[in-house]
Structure formats: structure tokens, C-alpha cells
Amino acid sequence: MPEAVHYRVSMLRPHSHLFEVEATFPAGPDVLDAMLPVWTPGSYLVREFARQVQDMSAMGPGGEPLAVQRVDKRTWRVQARGHTVTLRYRVYANELTVRTSHLDGSHGYFNGATLFLYTEATRGLEHLVTVDAPAGWRAFAALERRGEAFAAKDYDELVDSPFEVGPHTPHTFTAAGVLHEVVVWGDTVPDTTRLCSDLQRIVEAQARMYGGLPMRRYLFLVYLTDKSRGGLEHKASTSLLFPRAGLQNARGWEDFLTLASHEYFHLWNIKRVKPRALVPFDYSQENYTSLLWAFEGGTSYYDNLFVLRAGLMSDNRYLTRLGETLSTLHATPGRKTQTLAEASLVSWVKHYRPDEHSPNSAISYYLKGEVVAALLDLELRRATDNARGLDDLMRLLWHRYGDESGVPEDGVEAAASEVAGKELSAFFDRAVRSTEELDYSVFSHVGLEVRFRPRESSSDKGGTPPPRVKGEVRPRGWLGVTTKGSATIATVLEGSPAQEAGLYVDDELVALDGWKVDAAGLLSRSEDKSPGDTVRLTVFRRDRLVEVTVTLGQKPSDAVWLARVEKPTDAQKAAYQAWLGAPWEEPG
Template structure:
């Protein structure tokens, strides 16, 4: 007879008090460490690179064994150790978690629904994280909440026909702690629809009030998901996939998981019955879905070596987020046009916005995307009023590096190879094998693909990529787009001169959120946080400032009064011309046959 394996770690979780936003969780270990079992809660969640200290939400915690109290000591901010027990004694840790973070990263609970990521609620058991886990999802006790269902890709503990799709409370399983915390859970009265893509079942659970045309949404997502599956090659790396979607009045965000994604979206961004075309909000939502779905390959299975395995107690440093987030940000919108969901003109509009966004931040000239990747923990995810002047987005500029690389590969090889081939090679060597990508691994792989397409181009393109990733020069995108029949036009976004500022959200007081490097406001001494109250002796507000400045001329002098804290201050400002940092892209009117062929290979018919 086969030797029985180690006892699984057993968890349970119940929305014990939705009105107070409290989950009650238990963790039982059948054979705790005889020297004293240690438990710890993750400090961050993969895909969101900032230490978030989830343990701060644990309200109470105690340990028992055979119904007797067990002493437990807190070792640090997220680690506990229970007293040593006799052999054969099981140990249960019971604790209450406060869940009031309406985001894709943590946990949220009220009388309308419950949502959690495992990293926020399930303590890891030291020395037992490779063991199978069983988790019982328990329903809330109130009569009003008996209609709640469960949406998750965690497999059911009992492997019966249809059990995986049953959206009910009960016992679920995972092969390890890492798998347990990579399947978010939604519970409530959500709407549920499904579609097929690439022979794989895909589901959407929509929580929150909405008027979504789910038939239209399923049709468009099916095309996008099918295209991505075909890019890497069938079959998809999951048996089923779930889009967990929380709908709010104003929100945007997504977080990838191995067979699902958690999304936060604005109500107005969903498609509605009778909607014509693809409004900007809907394109943004489809791009978000496409981005998180692409992560099913790129970052969930093709990973930096620094993430294999994750250390959830500490920062995991890598200089490669420009490839894992940046390349994904390139393909998210590209998948929309290649799958035929949006037109080429729509895609070029989205691409122009990305280029413009990068050009408007002087931080791009000071920080490389490799540095931005490494410092994500303390800079990108902790942006302040000086962020536009100090950092570059490895998402946005990483996407533009992917674009520039793709165009160069296609042009040098006359369309024989592209970034698609790089992604497929990454999947073959790292995604399917589980071997992490070394910090310098991508440069060698790109050289190999480039050389395959055109002998002699590998070294040149590989050298360019390293310089683009480690340097701060602007990318020669206008030059690279021209052979593909794409016209480039730089315009100013302002109707008149500029102060070189960004106001805080809202149309009330004119409070400065950002003061841009070497702009008129900074030269005059204005600072972020200042509240402008008058221009040349006339009262000003957030809603009237732009119109006031638009009536003035470049070189004109203004006297601005502003409050800094509680002190009234006066500034002399000289207006300057707004920069031409808005990029408009369009298909060239008379492309050559070569241009047309290259563009068709890049963007599709």
C-alpha cells in the first residue's frame, strides 16, 4: 500500500460579522513543529510591488489544542509562535480579520458581498507551506445573506463531475500554500456569465449594480482571449478562467492570478445594450481585462528568477518589471486590434496616449526602466507630488520599449520574426519549464530571435535594447513607425500658455498637486500643496484657472497669490509656451506596398 502523505493544513473562513467587516478564520495543523509552530501572514501580494503589512488587519488571535488554550507569542509585525505541544496534539489558530479595503489587493466585506485574497487572510504555517491545503468556505449566518454564492477557481475538495463549477460554499483544496493564496474568492449575489475561448471555459462574475450588456462583453472578451491563446499556442495553461469584476461608481484596477483576475471597474465603462462602437471607457476596460489575462503567461508562469519562489515576507527585487509589466502593457491594447475588437485608428489613438503620457514626465530623463523596476517598492508604488519629476513608469515606457523592439525586429527581418517570437520562446524555455528568467536573460534571447530573422541584426538590436532599458534617452518612435506607414504629429494639449502645474482633482479650490520641473510655476517658487486664490488681483478657482491662463500670452507676467499652509504668499510668474507633448498617430494616406505589408503584419488586416 502507498505510504500516506503528510496531513493537509486545514483552514476555514466565515464572514462572521459583515456589518463590522469581519472575517473569522481558523488554521489547524495536525502535527505542529515540536519546538513551537511558527505562523506568518504575507507582507505583500504578488503583482503589486509594495509592502502592505496585511497583518495590521488582524484584530484578535488565539490558539487552542484539544479545546485548551495554547500560549502564543508574537515575534514580529506578522509572525507568531505557539508554545511546544506534545506529539500527536493538533494545533488550531483562530483569528478575526478586518476587511474594509475596496481594492483588488486585499479583502472587503459588508452586507452586500465579501471578497478576499488569500494573502490577506490565510496565515502560512512555517515548514508546512508545501503541503496540500483544505479550506472550508462558510456562509454568513444572517437570513438575508442566505442567497450568497461563491466565485473562485479554487478546485472543490471532492472531485465530482460539475463540482469545479458549483458556485457554493463548502470544502475546497489547493496543492500548496502558494496555490491557496493565488485564487481570490468572491461571495455574494453577483451576476455570472460564461464564454468559450480556445477550447477553455471562461467565466465573468460581476458584483455591484450595473447595466452591462453581458452578451457583448462575452463576445469581445472571447475574441481577445482566443487571440492570446493562439499567440502562445494551444492549449491554454488553465482549465478554466474567471474574471472577478467589482463594479463601482469610479474605480480602475486589476491584479493577476494563476487562473483568474480580480478587477475593479467604473460602472460607466461597461458596455450597455444599444451602445454603438467602443467608447473610450469600454476600450479602457477591455484593455484592463486583456492586460490581466496576458499575465496568465507573462509573470504568472514566465517569471523573473527573483520570483521563483516568492518571498512574501520581504521585498523581491528584480530589474525586469519593464518586460513583465511593460511588455504586457504593450500587448494588452495590441490584442484588441489584432483580434478585431477595435479598429486600427482606435489602437493608434490608445498608443498615442501612452506615448504622450511618457513624454509629459521629466522623470523619464532621470530614471531608467531597469531602475524603476528595482525601486518599484519605494517609488512607483509610493508616488508623491514629485513623482512626475523623478520617476518613469516601467509599465508605460516598458510598453514603448516593447513597441520599438517589435518594430525593429519586424523591419530588420522583413516580417519574418517579431516580438511574438520572443514571447513564444520565453514561454517554451521558462513558462513551460518553470525556470525563472535571469536578470540578463532577455537580452540574449532577443539577440537569438533577431539573428534568426536577419543575420547580423542580433548584436545591433540586442545592444539597442540594453541601452534603452538601462538608459534614459527618448525612444526614436517617430522614425521607427514611419516604415510601417504611421504618420506622427506632435501637438500641444493646452489652448494657451502654461504654468507647468497639475491641479488636484475637483473643481473647487485651485490646489497644486504637481509642479513640473523647470516650468514657470517652479521657477517662480510655487510648490505642490499651494492653494492659488488670485491671479492679478482676481479670485481664482480650480474650475476657472485654465480659462484665465488661456486668455494670456506667452511671456506675460502674472502676480499670483496663494496660501501655503496658513500663510498668504505672492509669486511673480512668467508664462511659457506649452510643450508639444501630445502625440497623434494615424495611418499614412499613401503608404507604399512595403509599408502596407509591414503594417498588416504588425496590426493585422
């Protein structure tokens, strides 16, 4: 039996934010090149993890020192002469995100891609990890325990299994016959019994769709922070970052459940059924695929849907949230510039590196992908008279590619056409490969129609009809900017009055028509005026006082909601219930 790669991770000085790592590679080639990934699966950005590595040294099987040479940004070379080599190094970890690593006096969290060197020769071997933790701390990971060590069958499994180490007391529940563990850092969850119960219901709803779970144990790592939010999926675990205050209210709790639902659904959709372009992972550079919209956007569609199916969200609430997603899409000019396929392909330089121009030049494959997945679900239901839907497509992909062989670039479209029983190239041409506005007519199949209105305020997310007001609604003025902080322009929207007049990003607001104004006041006072009115804006631009005259446009109708048709047919009512699992309610 081949030897394993052994790691020992120590954190005996947590206030230093330095993990101390010892990596021992079995005897092999004369020259050992040990490397660190530049990215981690699930987060499509080159992050250059090797920049945090320091104090590298090497020794042979008898403890004798060996020369170690850094040959490029992520590679260290040792003249091993066929012998066992142990590398010792430290990794600075003071970035608390789901993609990186963090060590302080309260805990240690690390992703394998940030900490564990590997070699191509040993990548397929078993990898064992021993954790030396401060007194009173425990190590948690989804990997199998073997004595004091955690065992991964190969390097890919190791990278896909984050560790949390700290003085935590885990919470557990069983769902679909599988033990689930919940470890929380940062604060106390207000109601852990409810948390486990709600997660259990979501897990069981997803397991029902696929006929069981694909792993023997699962670990939720939950990080409660001041304001950060995010998640990263793994093959038998997930890391969830969420604002602690959000769990104190109904909307925040709902948001947390959709986040957990999203990452859990990735157990199938990308961790096992994945683009062929990611098989195997190339940790040295970008891995390009045009299918991220299906794997991330499709998962975004299902995250809300499974909270609904678990009985934790009403169908009306689901439609509101879908309307909010549509509203965000229609407030993004980049939907007219970038296709969904291109957004997937260039995520490495666009989605994870947004700037002030991103809303004008790009579209999120999560955002538009969710909408396209909803439309595809309804298209499949319409084509098959409700006999099949997106669930059937997902199960077909699972049956065909669940062995991790990888979905070819045309595989999703081919499988969808197979489920529909007809060619769907026209749907994919428009929704995925063009920048045309999406065709929402398919919502009529379930008795709904997409409607638009102007936003009532900067905090208006859409999803609901306009408030009922007496008298005629006056058109409101529109400047066409977003703001940041108290008085700074963040984005100037493409084709807006602000852009035409010459307002710039980072202009610092001073006054409107001679009166002091902040960011909130700028937007509200612009809306108090009428389209065609002229306003005089005074701003600081690179510390110079500048005056810009803007002729206001009309506030766009980019808040979207899904309205029930007034006289639905019995077929529409039945299709609605088949889709959302709830009986049709007449509009009130």
C-alpha cells in the same frame, strides 16, 4: 500522504467587516511560527497585511488552549510540541481593492495573502479552505472543489486564488475549449451577452498566439464601483475593479476590455513566465527585479493589441491609443531622471507610493514599458524583414521558461537578440538602461512617424493631430503646474516657470492678476497669454496670503500622435498590415 493545512473562513456577521478564520496545521515541529505575507504577488508594495489581524488564540488537538506569542509584525509563535495546532483569529476587511479584502452586507472578497497564515514547514503541503457564508451566498474561486472545500496544491496556489462570496449568479462562456466564469458585484452589466462574447473573442485571440490555454478553468471577478479602476492577475482568475458608469459608453467599454485583456495575458507573462528573482516568492520582504518593465509594460502593449486582434478595435483607434500613451510619457519629466530598469527595481518605494514630486523623479514601468515593447516589436520586424516579431519572443520565453523556473535578469534581452538574429544591446542600452529620449525612427518601418503638438486643453490626451484652424497659430503661455480639486496646486513640474518663480505644491489659488480664479481658470487664462508675459498669482500658503509673480513660458509640444507617411512604399504597407492585421489606408 502528508496531511493538509485546513482553513475555515466564516463571515456570519458581515456588517462587522470581520472575517473569522480558523487555521489548522498538522503535527510538525515543537515550535510553530505562523506568518502572514507582507505583500501579494502582482502588486509590488509591502502592505503589512498583519496589521488587520486581531483576537489571536491557539489550541491543541484535544481543544486545549495553548499560549500564543506575537514575536514580530507578522509572526505568531506557539509551543506545539509536535502536535496539531489550530489558530483562531479575525481579520478586519473594509478596503475594496483588487489587492486587499472587503466584507460587508453585500458580499465577501478576500485575497489569500491578507487572510491565510502559513508556516515554512507546511508551505508545500496541500491547503484546503471551507467557507461558511450567510444564507443565500455562494463562494467562487478558481481552485478545485473537493466536497465542501476548495483545494490548493500548496500555499502559493492558495495565495494566487482570490475568493468572492455573495448572492451572485455567474455568467459562463467557453473559449479555446476552456470554461470561463464571470461573477459581477456592485451593479448589473448593461449587456452580459455582449460582455461574454467580447471576452470570449479576446481569450481566443490570445490562445491562438500561444497555441492553447495553460489552465482548465478561468474565473473573472468583476467589481463595479463609483470611480475606482484596477486589476490583479492570478494563475486561473483575475479581479477587475471598474467604474460602473464607464460601461455605459463606447470609450469606457473599450477601456474595460483592455483591462481584462491585460490581466488575462498575464496567464503567461508573469504568472508562469516570471523573473527568476520571484522564484520562489519571499513573502516576508521585497523581491527585487529590473524586469517588471517587460512583464507589466509588455503586457500593457499587448492589452490593446489583443482587443484589436479580436476585432473589437480598429487599427486607427489602436494608433490613437498608442499616441495617448506616448503623450503621457512625454508629459512626464521623470523620464529624463529614472531609467526603465531602475523604475522596475524600485517599484516597491516609487511606483506604488507616488507623491507630488513623482512626475519629476520617476517613470512608470507600465507606461514606458509599453512604448519600449512596441519599439522592440517593430525592431524585431525590421531586423527579420517581418518574418518575426514580439509574438515570437513571447513564445520563445514561454517555451524556455514556462516551467516557472524563472527568467534571469538578462534573459529577455538575450532571447530578443536570438529572435532578431543579431545583437540588440544598443537598443536595450538606450531604451531600458538610460534616460535618453527613445528612438522612434523604427516607426518608419510600418509607414508611420511620431509627431508632436501642444495640448489643446487639460483634457487633451493626445493621440490625434491638431485641429485644423485658419490663420497663424499663436504660441500659448505655460505655467507648468497640475492641479487637484477646485483650487489647489498638485505638482510643480521640473524646470517650469512656476518652479522658477516659487509656486509650491498645496498652494491654494485665490486670484490671477487680481481676479478670482480656480484651477481650471488658472490653466486656461495662462494659455490665453503669450510666452514671456508676466502674471501675478495670489495664493494661500499654509493659511498665509502670498503673492508670486511668474513669467510664463511657452506651452510644450508634448501631445503625440502617429501620422501616416504621405508616400508609403509597398514594403511599408506590407509591414503595417503584418503588424496590425489591417490594410494600409491612405491619410485623409
